[in-house]
Every structure is written in structure tokens, then in C-alpha cells.
Amino acid sequence: MFSRLGKTDKIRAGLKRSRDTWVASISRLVRSPGLDESLWEELEEVLILADVGVSTTASLVKKIRSQAKDKHLSEPSEVLDVMRDEIVEILQSASSKREIYHSDASNPNVILLVGVNGVGKTTSIAKLAHHFKQRDHKVLLAASDTFRAAAIDQLSGWGQKLGIDVISHGAGGDPAAIAFDALEAAQARSADVLIVDTAGRLHTNSNLMEEMKKISRVLSRIDPEAP
Numbered sequence: 001m002f003s004r005l006g007k008t009d010k011i012r013a014g015l016k017r018s019r020d021t022w023v024a025s026i027s028r029l030v031r032s033p034g035l036d037e038s039l040w041e042e043l044e045e046v047l048i049l050a051d052v053g054v055s056t057t058a059s060l061v062k063k064i065r066s067q068a069k070d071k072h073l074s075e076p077s078e079v080l081d082v083m084r085d086e087i088v089e090i091l092q093s094a095s096s097k098r099e100i101y102h103s104d105a106s107n108p109n110v111i112l113l114v115g116v117n118g119v120g121k122t123t124s125i126a127k128l129a130h131h132f133k134q135r136d137h138k139v140l141l142a143a144s145d146t147f148r149a150a151a152i153d154q155l156s157g158w159g160q161k162l163g164i165d166v167i168s169h170g171a172g173g174d175p176a177a178i179a180f181d182a183l184e185a186a187q188a189r190s191a192d193v194l195i196v197d198t199a200g201r202l203h204t205n206s207n208l209m210e211e212m213k214k215i216s217r218v219l220s221r222i223d224p225e226a227p
């Protein structure tokens, strides 16, 4: 118990440290006099160090700079207000574009789990399936991890426990063909959600990445919105 609390405290302290660092850097920037090239460079550095990402940082700083010019801003503190508005806009447009769940009866929501071996794809599928089922959504699972018979048994086991059907062709089957059949079955049965399990892969496994592209390709033949 105590060691657990200790761990949480450590994580909290770590998060606080990183928040303090970038909040402190921004406050320092805002107090600096005048808007010059070094301010934009420092702002870029602070945002990248705060894990905003290189391309988002570049486009954010570009937008802030052009607004600062248009509005004839001269104080770094005014830049902070512009930055806040721009960040809110980015977050709002991202959340409106990423609708995770739609309720269109003829088109099931398709969730495709991808990741390296053992990261918890199959376990997460069981959790997601349970989550949706509890909310009265009809769920179907596709056993597209055909690498090992054990992987199919694992998914089927979860299906049995949860009372959810699993579409499978058995070990060695074509993962894309299974995904295709499963999506057809999901449409025919008016399922709300189809969750597709896949074999573990690294992005450097070119044959497995081709296999993933094929899964995506055949799914989009049935539903262009599918992953």
C-alpha cells in the first residue's frame, strides 16, 4: 500500500516538475522585453520541450507570429493571449474531427488494434468489448491474429466469457479475409461495434506492415470510413 502511494507520489512529482519547467519557461519569456527573433526561437524551444511536437510547434509559432504582426503586438504578454486562443482552436478542431463513436445502424464502428507483441491488444479488446456491451451496444470480434492458435483461443475465450461472437477462420487464415468477413457479418447482424484483433508487429516488419495495409484496404472496400 505504502509503496503504491510512493509510486503515485513520484509520478505526481515528476508531472509537476515537467509542468513547472515549461510554465516557468513561458513566464520567463513573457517577462522578457520586446518581440524579437530570439523570443520566437525560445518559444519554439519551450513548446518542443513541452512535447507539443515539432510540426505543431512550427505551425503554432507561425500563426502566433502572423497574428502578432497583424495586431501590432509589442509585448510578449500579449503573445500569451494569442497563443492560448490558437491552442484552444487546435484542440477544438482535433476533437471535432476525431469522432470515435457514431451511431449509424448500417455501418458498424470498426476498431482495429495494432501494436507490438504483448502490449495488451487482446486484453484491451476484451475491456473495450465489455465497455460497449455494458452500454447495450452489439459487439462483434474478429480474430485476425492468426499467427498462433493460442491467440485465437485467447480471443475466443474472452468472447465466451463476455457472451460476444468471434469471427474466426482458424490458425493460418488470411487476417484481411477474416476482417472482411467480420465486417460483412457485423453489417448483416446490425452490430454497433466490430473490434479486430491483429498479430503483434513492429513498424519495421515490412511484410507484416503490408498485411496491415491489406486489412485496411479490404475493410475500406466495405466501409470507406473504416480504419
Ligand SMILES: Nc1nc2c(ncn2[C@@H]2O[C@H](COP(=O)(O)OP(=O)(O)O)[C@@H](O)[C@H]2O)c(=O)[nH]1
Binding pocket: 115, 116, 117, 118, 119, 120, 121, 122, 123, 124, 200
Ligand atoms: N499489468 C497489466 N498486464 C496486462 C495489461 N494488459 C495486458 N496485460 C497482460 O500482458 C500480457 C499480454 O497481453 P495481451 O493482451 O495478450 O497482449 P497482445 O499480445 O498485445 O495481444 C498478458 O499476460 C496480459 O494479461 C495491463 O493493463 N496491465
Ligand SMILES: [Mg+2]
Binding pocket: 121, 122, 123, 145, 151, 197, 198
Ligand atoms: Mg493478442
